Amino acid sequence: MARIIVVTSGKGGVGKTTTSAAVAMGLAKKGHKTAVIDFDVGLRNLDLIMGCERRVVYDFVNVISGEALLNQALIRDKHCDLLYVLPASQTRDKDALTQEGVGKVLEDLSKDFKYIVCDSPAGIEKGAHLAMYFADDAFVVTNPEVSSVRDSDRMLGILSSKSRRAEQNLESIKEYLVLTRYSPDRVKLGDMLSVDDVQDILSLHLLGVIPESKSVLSASNAGVPVILDEKSDAGQAYEDIVARYLGENRPHRFIEEKKGIFGKLFGGK
């Protein structure tokens, strides 16, 4: 049986696809067979971030409508044999996804995969609903900013009332906070919400903080999930997140501001 993870947020553009790609790659690199699914039908992007856009033949909607087999639509990642991508359709609209169809695909994948990462579209409509419906775990991607925190809280309400686990009175979805685009120096100056501020409001299990980082854009330019850029701060932060999710106990990093040249010279570390 696979564990189904939804990467969700409510608000758009906060880093869901970046996180989905990085986490899926991280899990696969740790030896777990992983599939990552793009639920953003009509606006697919995951294929670009994963660098497999030119190998898309069939997509999620083709599989649901019976036009292709799951095996034909899954794309094996070129960096890691244990990672597969199921792209979204570019031409169909979100009504092409049905709860029954999504449920069937997830069930089939569950037989063969250890983790299934669902990259949710923004919003709280059909695509986002279906992405979270079957989830066991939710990675709530949040930016330290008012509208993102508010939308995350709304999404938590939806996870705890509209999901399969809620409807069937099963153990509730495990919710984790992934705080992204964090700038410790702006937090220090008082013009960005701190991790603690966000935690005071959402009180979730903090999986990790991803700093605002140029490496994310470079990685997306190259079509390589940022976690493979092992020297980058964001890559390391995602690596920590995967390890913590898998049960490792790692101290949090990237919450304090980087020491400048003087800090390095005189501040010790």
Place this chain on the structure above:
Amino acid sequence: MMGLLDYFKTNKSSSASIAKERLQILVAHERSVRGQPSYLPQLQKELLEVIRKYIDVDQDAITVNFEQDEDRETLELNIVVPDNPTKHT
């Protein structure tokens, strides 16, 4: 220089602390109405109209609370009647 940074850090009216305060109020409110039936605001509005035919009450004199526990749902209606109710004409 350090003094200045410390000032910003502890300044209670920094933009981040304003953001946090606004969020705490908003999120608390949104959580309290979550899961309530969607007809509640309309119900409240219509009740107010009916009552105002007879009693001169304030806009916010009515509160409608919806509560849900294991096996029943309760709708609690609270109307604050002024000391000296006059008929609204």
